[in-house]
Amino acid sequence: MRRAALVLAVASLLLVAAPAFASGAAVDATGPELVSSDGALDGSTVRFTGEVISEPLAGGDGHVWVNVLADGTAIGVWTPRDLAEGVEVFGRYSHTGDVVRVTGVLNETCEAHGGDLDVHAQHIEIIKRGERREHPADWWKLGAGLAGLLAAYAGWRRMRRLEEGSLSDRDDPRLRQ
Amino acid sequence: MWVGVRKRELGAIAHYTGLLVASLALVMVVPLVTALLSAEWDPALDYACGIGVAAAFGFLLAQGAPRGAHINRRDALIVTALSWLAGSLVAAVPLALSGHYGSFLDAFFDAISGLTTSGLTLVQDLDHLASAHNMWRHLLHLVGGQGIVVAALSVALGLRGGGAMSLYIAEGRDERIMPNVMNTARFIWFVTAVYVLAGTLVLSVVNMVAGMEIGRSVLHGFWATVACYDTGGFGPTSMNALYYHSPVFEIVTMTLMLAGTLNFNLHADLWRGDRTEIFKNLEARALAINIAILSVAVGLGLAVAGAYATPAEVLRKGLYHLISANSGTGHQTVYASQWATGFGGLAFAAIILAMAFGGMASSTAGGIKALRLGLIVKGVVLRIRESIAPGSAVIRSTYHHLVDVPLTADVLANALMLFTLYTVTYISGAMIGAAYGYPAGDALFESVSATANVGLSTGITAPGMPAGLKIVYILQMWAGRLEFIALFALVASVFAAARRRRAGA
Numbered sequence: 001m002r003r004a005a006l007v008l009a010v011a012s013l014l015l016v017a018a019p020a021f022a023s024g025a026a027v028d029a030t031g032p033e034l035v036s037s038d039g040a041l042d043g044s045t046v047r048f049t050g051e052v053i054s055e056p057l058a059g060g061d062g063h064v065w066v067n068v069l070a071d072g073t074a075i076g077v078w079t080p081r082d083l084a085e086g087v088e089v090f091g092r093y094s095h096t097g098d099v100v101r102v103t104g105v106l107n108e109t110c111e112a113h114g115g116d117l118d119v120h121a122q123h124i125e126i127i128k129r130g131e132r133r134e135h136p137a138d139w140w141k142l143g144a145g146l147a148g149l150l151a152a153y154a155g156w157r158r159m160r161r162l163e164e165g166s167l168s169d170r171d172d173p174r175l176r177q
Numbered sequence: 178m179w180v181g182v183r184k185r186e187l188g189a190i191a192h193y194t195g196l197l198v199a200s201l202a203l204v205m206v207v208p209l210v211t212a213l214l215s216a217e218w219d220p221a222l223d224y225a226c227g228i229g230v231a232a233a234f235g236f237l238l239a240q241g242a243p244r245g246a247h248i249n250r251r252d253a254l255i256v257t258a259l260s261w262l263a264g265s266l267v268a269a270v271p272l273a274l275s276g277h278y279g280s281f282l283d284a285f286f287d288a289i290s291g292l293t294t295s296g297l298t299l300v301q302d303l304d305h306l307a308s309a310h311n312m313w314r315h316l317l318h319l320v321g322g323q324g325i326v327v328a329a330l331s332v333a334l335g336l337r338g339g340g341a342m343s344l345y346i347a348e349g350r351d352e353r354i355m356p357n358v359m360n361t362a363r364f365i366w367f368v369t370a371v372y373v374l375a376g377t378l379v380l381s382v383v384n385m386v387a388g389m390e391i392g393r394s395v396l397h398g399f400w401a402t403v404a405c406y407d408t409g410g411f412g413p414t415s416m417n418a419l420y421y422h423s424p425v426f427e428i429v430t431m432t433l434m435l436a437g438t439l440n441f442n443l444h445a446d447l448w449r450g451d452r453t454e455i456f457k458n459l460e461a462r463a464l465a466i467n468i469a470i471l472s473v474a475v476g477l478g479l480a481v482a483g484a485y486a487t488p489a490e491v492l493r494k495g496l497y498h499l500i501s502a503n504s505g506t507g508h509q510t511v512y513a514s515q516w517a518t519g520f521g522g523l524a525f526a527a528i529i530l531a532m533a534f535g536g537m538a539s540s541t542a543g544g545i546k547a548l549r550l551g552l553i554v555k556g557v558v559l560r561i562r563e564s565i566a567p568g569s570a571v572i573r574s575t576y577h578h579l580v581d582v583p584l585t586a587d588v589l590a591n592a593l594m595l596f597t598l599y600t601v602t603y604i605s606g607a608m609i610g611a612a613y614g615y616p617a618g619d620a621l622f623e624s625v626s627a628t629a630n631v632g633l634s635t636g637i638t639a640p641g642m643p644a645g646l647k648i649v650y651i652l653q654m655w656a657g658r659l660e661f662i663a664l665f666a667l668v669a670s671v672f673a674a675a676r677r678r679r680a681g682a
Contacts, residue, residue: 036514053304053414057387057422064388065422067414069304073512074416093217093307109519114424115490117512133305135219141226141274148229152199155236163243 031070042108052097079121089130099128191241197260199235200329212309220309227271254666265289291317293658296410296507296632303415311413315400322407322541327362376402405433408541410507410632418508438504438536459576463551474527482521502531505542507632516635532631543630549592556589628657
């Protein structure tokens with residue numbers, strides 16, 4: 001009875017811990033950690049979250065490149081085209097890009113890609129769909145610009161008048177003497 | 178004797194400085210149109226405001242004297258020094274209004290970095306910056322690369338007459354490709370237009386093939402072309418050249434960097450079909466030898482450090498960054514943190530030397546310049562020959578730079594003086610960086626990058642860096658672009674004026 005209870009306890013523990021062991025293969029990291037691990041994460045399976053900031057760019061061999069901005073540092077993710085198909089919106093002035101969670105192998109100097117630091121993706125999950133960014137217009141700037149142009153015009157007119165004045169002075173025979 | 182600036186001369190200085198600043202208002206129309214075409218309404222207002230400020234500031238200053246007022250060589254130096262500073266101030270206005278800079282100082286830093294074609298940046302959230310602002314940042318490279326004076330001369334913005342040539346030379350240029358300074362300025366813009374059009378076309382196609390939509394392909398193509406040909410280094414994304422993941426992109430941009438580092442006189446010779454000059458020109462030879470030696474050093478350094486597994490990777494990474502450093506461009510395909518950890522000591526040192534030496538004189542490149550290095554080496558050889566020759570022998574040396582020129586003590590002294598000024602500035606900036614607590618190697622790298630107007634960064638240049646260090650780098654970029662003399666003329670004139678006032682009081 002005691003042995004059965006022990007087996008049951010160990011089995012339960014394994015069952016609960018299994019996802020943890022599975023995810024233990026992937027190290028959670030931030031963008032800055034990925035680019036400054038100094039070899040510690042090279043070749044490891046890593047997992048990071050960030051905003052897509054590029055449209056899928058041709059990567060050859062049925063793959064595409066997707067650049068992901070994670071905690072202020074952008075990482076190039078080389079991924080099979082089908083994994084990136086879910087990505088719809090990339091970040092730019094008008095839009096915040098899709099937020100994705102990438103799992104893949106970090107290569108600090110990727111032999112397949114000319115020594116670039118990149119991540120070869122195994123899994124891409126869309127966490128949040130990208131959206132339009134609002135940029136309310138500050139109309140006071142137009143007022144300031146117009147006031148500046150008016151001042152510039154006044155300055156230019158004054159300069160012209162001074163020039164005409166100095167030219168007519170030069171033409172004045174009384175002033176030539 | 179120090180001669181101060183008199184009131185009438187001050188008026189002429191203000192007049193020309195004002196005209197040069199006002200010319201930037203004209204250039205701001207381009208990002209304004211970009212904003213309107215891209216439906217970026219708030220950035221459009223940033224440029225509406227910027228145009229007003231630049232025009233008002235410029236024309237207010239221009240009141241100082243009538244058009245065509247005469248200025249002497251000293252005043253031209255002061256106008257140049259002031260107009261690069263005042264130009265950067267007004268250029269910073271739309272950037273500061275963008276909301277992507279922590280302070281006006283940060284926007285000013287980027288403006289002067291753009292104009293001096295340095296490429297160091299303090300912009301925040303670059304990946305969401307409007308196309309209009311990216312257009313402006315890259316146009317600053319274009320205007321600054323050719324020179325504010327050259328830009329104004331090309332459109333004949335009131336610079337006809339007495340001061341045109343003095344201003345042109347004061348901007349750190351000495352080529353007289355055409356008999357007339359106005360035509361020389363236009364030739365410089367013609368050469369630039371040919372490269373910019375060709376580069377934009379090729380890179381647009383590369384981007385389109387990679388999968389970018391047409392509009393973005395062309396904009397990114399234009400920006401990368403301008404940043405490379407003008408040896409600037411800004412990029413429209415935080416990943417810089419790494420964004421494109423393309424060896425073809427790297428080859429095209431490397432070609433543009435090399436074209437940008439070529440003396441405009443050599444461009445003129447190539448344009449006329451004379452290819453012999455480039456092979457016998459001392460400066461071209463010095464640059465070729467410099468690149469060859471430093472390439473070997475970078476290659477060896479990377480191999481010894483074991484940073485890259487294959488020779489192909491060593492070649493791709495090493496050559497790209499060496500050309501980027503030597504030409505003063507500053508595009509990079511490694512992360513800032515990888516300089517210290519991935520490159521190893523020898524390659525890191527070779528990149529610093531490449532930045533310090535720079536490209537050719539009368540190009541858009543910065544640094545000490547290959548011509549001066551060539552002259553100094555020739556001077557050393559001459560000295561050795563003199564020391565082993567019989568006492569009665571007269572040893573002379575000449576060098577070929579467009580024509581055969583005797584190597585005189587004056588020429589050598591001038592080259593050595595600028596070599597010394599650059600070296601002292603490199604080291605001083607490094608010591609200040611180290612005093613702020615940054616590692617000495619990184620501080621030297623960043624200081625050289627700022628002074629030689631390169632833009633490669635180990636990560637010190639960031640929005641969070643101390644304000645004092647931002648000001649130091651601003652001064653280094655300014656002084657380096659104007660090759661010190663214009664800056665010294667300004668400082669000396671201010672001191673002389675202060676002394677005269679004290680004596681009068």
